[in-house]
Amino acid sequence: MRSGQLRQYQITVQSPPGGQDDDGNPRTEWWTVCRPHAKKEDLSGRELFAAQAAQSEVTTRFRIRYRTGLSSKMRLLCDGVIYNIEAVLDRDGRKRELQLMCSSGLNNG
Template sequence: MMKIGKLRHQITLQAPTLTQDSLGVVSETWSDTATVCAQIEAISGREFFDAARVNAEVTHRIRIRHRPGIVPAMRVLEGTRTFDIHSVLDVDGRKRELTLMCVERV
């Protein structure tokens, strides 16, 4: 079970939205879907090395309370930092918490 004290980061979840301007040019914009408390952890060197077999780019693990509708096409904002979500894991299958495996944009 997740302890509330570890959720010390406030993050904003965003989903991509395609918009079309008056000239018909389609562009991708981002819309806020939720602001929640989270735990953000950089993946350690060993975990990063082990994860390289599956996904060489994952750099952070973000834990939040379970909420429906979060998919890998979304991203996370935390202050000036941006994280692309690569996978969404229901930790114990009981819909209590989610682990977002992410890559921080630089």
């Protein structure tokens, strides 16, 4: 992937509460893992009624440079929107690019 394509957004990848902070206290908030540059592509969207309220869900793909340690237990933030990471894909297996398949709207982390 060309570096110019990744200038679209800077995202924040967060890990769920768990473990301990630097002082040995249990974590209670999501904490930042990394802040890579990414390309964002909205793939699909839908609206539905749940619990007597209209809600929407959007499926989005974020492309970033390859890095280890990311999983579907994490979430990411982009322009104030919380995205749940559904899958982390290295499509060609060459460790050059990761595709983060995400959803937003129904469950924000």
